[in-house]
Structures are given as C-alpha cells and as structure tokens.
Amino acid sequence: xxxxxxxxxxxxxxxxxxxxxxxxxxxxxxxxxxxxxxxxxxxxxxxxxxxxxxxxxxxxxxxxxxxxxxxxxxxxxxxxxxxxxxxxxxxxxxxxxxxxx
Amino acid sequence: xxxxxxxxxxxxxxxxxxxxxxxxxxxxxxxxxxxxxxxxxxxxxxxxxxxxxxxxxxxxxxxxxxxxxxxxxxxxxxxxxxxxxxxxxxxxxxxxxxxxxxxxxxxxxxxxxxxxxxxxxxxxxxxxxxxxxxxxxxxxxxxxxxxxxxxxxxxxxxxxxxxxxxxxxxxxxxxxxxxxxxxxxxxxxxxxxxxxxxxxxxxxxxxxxxxxxxxxxxxxxxxxxxxxxxxxxxxxxxxxxxxxxxxxxxxxxxxxxxxxxxxxxxxxxxxxxxxxxxxxxxxxxxxxxxxxxxxxxxxxxxxxxxxxxxxxxxxxxxxxxxxxxxxxxxxxxxxxxxxxxxxxxxxxxxxxxxxxxxxxxxxxxxxxxxxxxxxxxxxxxxxxxxxxxxxxxxxxxxxxxxxxxxxxxxxxxxxxxxxxxxxxxxxxxxxxxxxxxxxxxxxxxxxxxxxxxxxxxxxxxxxxxxxxxxxxxxxxxxxxxxxxxxxxxxxxxxxxxxxxxxxxxxxxxxxxxxxxxxxxxxxxxxxxxxxxxxxxxxxxxxxxxxxxxxxxxxxx
Numbered sequence: 001x002x003x004x005x006x007x008x009x010x011x012x013x014x015x016x017x018x019x020x021x022x023x024x025x026x027x028x029x030x031x032x033x034x035x036x037x038x039x040x041x042x043x044x045x046x047x048x049x050x051x052x053x054x055x056x057x058x059x060x061x062x063x064x065x066x067x068x069x070x071x072x073x074x075x076x077x078x079x080x081x082x083x084x085x086x087x088x089x090x091x092x093x094x095x096x097x098x099x100x101x
Numbered sequence: 102x103x104x105x106x107x108x109x110x111x112x113x114x115x116x117x118x119x120x121x122x123x124x125x126x127x128x129x130x131x132x133x134x135x136x137x138x139x140x141x142x143x144x145x146x147x148x149x150x151x152x153x154x155x156x157x158x159x160x161x162x163x164x165x166x167x168x169x170x171x172x173x174x175x176x177x178x179x180x181x182x183x184x185x186x187x188x189x190x191x192x193x194x195x196x197x198x199x200x201x202x203x204x205x206x207x208x209x210x211x212x213x214x215x216x217x218x219x220x221x222x223x224x225x226x227x228x229x230x231x232x233x234x235x236x237x238x239x240x241x242x243x244x245x246x247x248x249x250x251x252x253x254x255x256x257x258x259x260x261x262x263x264x265x266x267x268x269x270x271x272x273x274x275x276x277x278x279x280x281x282x283x284x285x286x287x288x289x290x291x292x293x294x295x296x297x298x299x300x301x302x303x304x305x306x307x308x309x310x311x312x313x314x315x316x317x318x319x320x321x322x323x324x325x326x327x328x329x330x331x332x333x334x335x336x337x338x339x340x341x342x343x344x345x346x347x348x349x350x351x352x353x354x355x356x357x358x359x360x361x362x363x364x365x366x367x368x369x370x371x372x373x374x375x376x377x378x379x380x381x382x383x384x385x386x387x388x389x390x391x392x393x394x395x396x397x398x399x400x401x402x403x404x405x406x407x408x409x410x411x412x413x414x415x416x417x418x419x420x421x422x423x424x425x426x427x428x429x430x431x432x433x434x435x436x437x438x439x440x441x442x443x444x445x446x447x448x449x450x451x452x453x454x455x456x457x458x459x460x461x462x463x464x465x466x467x468x469x470x471x472x473x474x475x476x477x478x479x480x481x482x483x484x485x486x487x488x489x490x491x492x493x494x495x496x497x498x499x500x501x502x503x504x505x506x507x508x509x510x511x512x513x514x515x516x517x518x519x520x521x522x523x524x525x526x527x528x529x530x531x532x533x534x535x536x537x538x539x540x541x542x543x544x545x546x547x548x549x550x551x552x553x554x555x556x557x558x559x560x561x562x563x564x565x566x567x568x569x570x571x572x573x574x575x576x577x578x579x580x581x582x583x584x585x586x587x588x589x590x591x592x593x594x595x596x597x598x599x600x601x602x603x604x605x606x607x608x609x610x611x612x613x614x615x616x617x618x619x620x621x622x623x624x625x626x627x628x629x630x631x632x633x634x635x636x637x638x639x640x641x642x643x644x645x646x647x648x649x650x651x652x653x654x655x656x657x
Contacts, residue, residue, distance in 0.1 A: 018152035088518035090446045090528045094151045
C-alpha cells in the first residue's frame with residue numbers, strides 16, 4: 001500500500017534575476033505561490049518537473065515543493081517555502097517589497 | 102598595504118573577461134546550468150534562497166578606504182545599498198542580478214579586488230588577526246605571510262580540486278583572535294627558546310557537522326619554512342582526503358582517521374622532499390611584501406584631550422571601555438566599530454556607513470580598515486587625541502554602539518533569511534536577543550560574553566566556539582534551536598557542550614535569559630565572566646535553570 005501523495009507545486013529561481021517563481025497550469029512562471037498549479041498526482045508532478053527543467057533559459061534549479069490547497073490557491077506547508085514567498089525577515093526586500101509596489 | 106603587481110592585475114582582469122564570456126554563454130543557452138554552476142562558484146557567485154549572492158574576498162580582512170568606497174558604490178549601483186560582512190572577513194552582496202555580475206567584477210578589479218576562490222574546493226581567503234600590525238601583544242604582523250599564502254594559493258594548479266574546501270588562518274600574537282584552532286591549517290606565531298619568531302602549526306581543526314579542535318603537528322616552524330610546510334600539508338591531504346564522501350572530505354576527518362603521529366610523519370616526509378625545491382625566491386618575495394606592510398608614520402602628540410574627555414563624558418567612556426583595544430603605541434588605540442547596533446543585522450553596513458568609515462579611516466586612521474571575523478570593522482591605528490571627534494562622527498551615523506565583546510556583539514550567519522543551505526533563521530534571533538537584553542539593561546551587568554548563532558550544522562556562525570552557541574535546526578517542519586555552552590575560540594579553544602533538547606523560535610530568547618540569570622546568581626563576583634563561571638560550575642546549574650522551570654514543555 002503506497003502512501004498518499006502529498007500535493008506539490010513546481011518552483012525555481014529565475015535565471016537572470018534569481019527571483020523565486022512558481023509554475024502555473026498554463027505554463028507561465030509566476031512570482032505568486034497561490035498562482036502555482038497544485039499537482040495532486042505523482043506521475044503528473046514528474047512530467048511538470050521535466051517540463052520545468054527543460055526551460056534552461058528561464059529558470060534554475062526547479063524542484064517539487066509540498067503545498068496544500070487554500071482559499072486563494074496553493075499555500076506552502078513548510079516554513080522554508082513560506083519564507084521564499086516573501087523574502088528575508090530583517091529587511092523589507094524581495095517579494096514582500098516588489099509585489100507591494 | 103599591498104598593491105597588485107602587474108601579474109596580479111593581469112590575472113584578475115583576465116578572469117573578469119573569462120567570466121563575462123561565461124555569463125554570456127549561459128544567458129544565450131550555450132552553457133547549461135550544470136556546466137555553468139562550477140564556473141560561477143569559482144567566481145564567488147551563489148544562487149541563494151531569494152536571489153544570487155556574490156561573495157567578495159577581503160584578503161586577511163584588510164581593506165583600503167578607496168576599496169571600501171567602491172564596495173559602497175557596488176552596493177548602490179547593483180545591489181540594495183548595503184553589504185554583509187562575514188565570519189571569514191569577506192563581504193557578501195545579497196541581491197545581484199546575473200547579467201550585472203561581470204560589471205561588478207570589473208568594478209572590483211578597478212580597486213584590486215575580486216571574488217576568486219571564495220567558493221569551491223580550493224584554498225579559500227586566508228584570514229588573519231584583525232588587529233594585525235597594531236596589537237600590543239603581537240610578535241610580528243601576520244599579513245605579509247597571509248599575502249604570501251594568498252599569492253601562492255591563487256590558481257595553484259595542484260590545489261584547484263582538493264577533496265573539499267580549505268581554510269587557513271594566521272595570527273601574529275600568542276593570544277589568538279583568529280580562531281586558528283578551528284581551521285584546516287592554523288598558524289600561530291610563537292617564539293622558540295632562542296627568541297626567534299616562528300609558527301605553531303595546527304592542522305585539522307574545523308566546525309561544521311563534526312566539530313574538531315586542530316592538532317599541533319609542529320610546535321615551532323621557522324618562518325622561512327612556512328610555504329614548503331603548508332604545501333606539504335596540502336599535498337598529504339590532497340592524496341589522502343576522501344573524495345568518496347562529502348561529509349568526510351575535510352582534512353579534520355583525514356587527521357582523525359590517519360592519527361596525529363602518522364599524519365605528522367607523512368607531512369614531515371613530504372616537507373623533506375619539498376623543502377630543497379624552494380630556492381629562496383619565496384623569501385625574496387616575502388621581504389618585498391613585508392615592505393608593503395610597513396607600519397604607518399605614527400604621530401607624536403599629547404593625549405590629554407582624550408583623558409579629559411574620558412573623565413567628563415560617560416557615553417564616550419562607555420564606548421571607550423568596550424570598543425578600544427590596547428595599541429602597541431601607547432598614544433594610539435585600536436578602534437572597533439560595532440556593526441551590531443541593537444536590533445540591526447549583525448555584520449551589515451549601509452553604503453553611507455561604508456563611505457563614512459572610509460572617510461574616518463583617512464582622517465584619523467592612517468588609511469587602514471579591517472574586517473573582523475566577528476563581523477565588525479576595525480580602525481587599527483587611531484591617535485587617542487582624535488578619539489572624541491571620531492566617536493562623535495560615528496554616533497551620527499549609528500556606528501557608535503558600545504557593545505564590543507558584550508552580549509549583543511553576536512556573530513550570526515545569514516541563516517534562512519538568505520542562505521539556501523540553512524535549516525532555520527539566525528538573524529532575527531540575534532536581533533531579538535540584542536533588543537531584549539537592551540530593554541532589561543542587563544548587558545553591561547552580564548559583562549564579557551560571546552554568543553554565536555548558526556542557521557544550520559555547517560556552522561558559519563561558529564556556534565561551537567561561542568560561550569553560548571545557538572544552532573537553528575528544522576525539527577519536523579518547525580524551527581528549533583539547540584544550545585551549547587562553554588565554547589571558546591581563543592588559543593584555549595574548546596567545543597561547546599550541548600545543554601539538551603532544543604527550543605522553539607519563540608522560546609529561545611527566554612531560554613537564554615534563564616541561562617544568564619542563573620549565571621548572575623551563581624557568579625562569585627562581578628568580575629567572574631560567564632565562561633569562567635561555566636568552567637567552574639559545569640553544565641548542571643544551567644541545565645536546571647533551562648529545563649526545570651519549563652517542565653520540558655517545548656522540548657523537541
């Protein structure tokens with residue numbers, strides 16, 4: 001009996017800027033975690049990761065991160081991924097600043 | 102200070118040109134990330150959690166005002182207006198964009214700086230006592246030797262693919278401010294029975310997941326033998342070091358697995374082969390380098406103004422008591438500028454602060470600046486009569502925090518606010534500790550104390566050698582902080598002892614407070630420091646204070 005698959009999103013950093021991005025269902029890279037495609041099936045997750053890894057001129061280091069569904073879309077489950085959605089805690093830099101402006 | 106030779110200049114420029122083309126090829130798709138990654142790491146460029154990070158070498162922590170201004174310019178032009186000084190005396194920029202990195206490296210080359218060998222399995226930036234050339238207790242300035250080692254190790258063909266990274270630290274004083282016992286090679290200057298200067302050679306120290314204090318393989322190495330001997334150590338390590346397992350690849354494991362006697366014998370045998378091959382050119386070069394580190398022309402002037410100001414102004418007195426160190430010239434002082442203002446990020450300086458420190462170094466400090474591994478900036482040569490004016494200028498820029506050597510003078514790695522390897526945050530823990538004890542007004546009461554925080558077991562924050570060490574871990578998806586006590590990074594180096602179960606993020610500051618209140622209760626007199634008290638009473642009273650009160654409710 002295999003364990004139940006934990007839902008995933010595909011995330012990476014942009015090649016040029018280094019910014020954290022998420023793969024959407026329509027094959028775009030969004031800076032917003034809640035716009036990511038929430039992947040519920042393991043085989044599909046592997047296909048999406050391969051798709052991401054092929055985009056060598058756009059992103060670096062794509063990987064699957066655990067996520068859960070929330071009212072506005074996928075939410076991170078681990079604190080590391082939560083930090084990646086907003087930026088560092090010592091300065092108002094990174095996404096928390098970029099997305100507010 | 103040392104100026105680049107034509108050879109250095111050409112080498113650094115060639116590397117910038119090479120890397121510029123590599124970046125171009127990455128951006129146009131001719132290089133894959135797998136191909137590009139080792140190339141960017143060779144040039145100090147990491148991809149971190151939120152952005153790229155560029156680590157710039159500051160050899161032996163010595164930087165000129167002109168270089169400091171250029172770092173400020175880089176921060177303003179291509180980053181977010183600040184830089185982070187690290188525990189290896191380097192500076193890191195946290196937000197560069199890949200297409201801009203060649204221009205940044207070009208700007209660094211303009212002031213004889215680079216990011217070469219700040220990453221990868223090679224000999225890294227050689228670190229040195231930040232009080233070099235100024236300390237009252239010094240036998241000789243260690244920086245000429247550090248510069249010799251830098252030149253020798255830069256692009257050394259035999260040592261570009263070592264089993265793992267390799268860190269050398271050097272101190273010219275018997276009192277070790279460079280943590281030499283926790284380095285792959287530590288060089289500590291001593292005198293032999295005849296009064297000649299030489300080095301105690303310590304090999305196989307290191308922190309990280311397997312913390313070890315280095316072993317002394319030579320009690321006294323004549324200074325003329327330095328280069329062949331260091332080469333012999335590297336050579337033995339390069340042969341024996343384990344490339345099969347990243348976690349067993351550092352020389353500390355090699356020393357441990359081979360045994361002190363056996364490895365000493367092998368080093369000596371290799372040294373006997375290498376020594377005759379060094380025909381004396383290294384010594385000629387060393388003599389030339391030494392000229393570049395000649396002491397400044399010290400001023401001879403009265404210091405009465407300083408004495409009067411010291412008596413009259415309590416704020417100045419408090420700063421002078423904590424942030425000044427004895428200079429070998431009695432009219433002078435070594436000034437430590439604290440980059441640890443309460444609530445700020447340890448080791449960060451804004452571009453304005455960098456420019457001000459450069460100006461002050463020119464006006465009052467014979468044009469010399471140092472970065473300490475404790476993440477502060479040093480003006481090594483300031484005439485005492487200039488100290489009141491200097492202090493006033495620092496105060497205006499938020500750089501006059503009087504806390505060097507005290508609780509809030511915390512070493513903290515970037516942790517999970519920036520680092521891709523981190524398992525927990527360290528910066529906010531440092532910020533909260535500093536502001537919490539500032540509010541309690543306990544810092545001066547507690548006295549000398551070194552708190553060091555790492556956000557993962559790689560121990561960039563040196564937590565193992567903190568009097569109080571804090572290690573941030575990921576325990577079942579939650580940040581958890583393990584405490585060690587009794588660590589010491591000096592010539593009497595000791596690895597701290599774990600207290601027991603760790604504490605949640607919201608519990609770590611109260612836990613440290615319990616430890617320190619226990620210390621205040623049990624110390625025999627105010628002059629007994631935390632470390633002395635710990636050595637006297639051991640772990641038990643602190644364990645009791647830590648765990649009894651809280652019934653282990655937060656223990657993980």
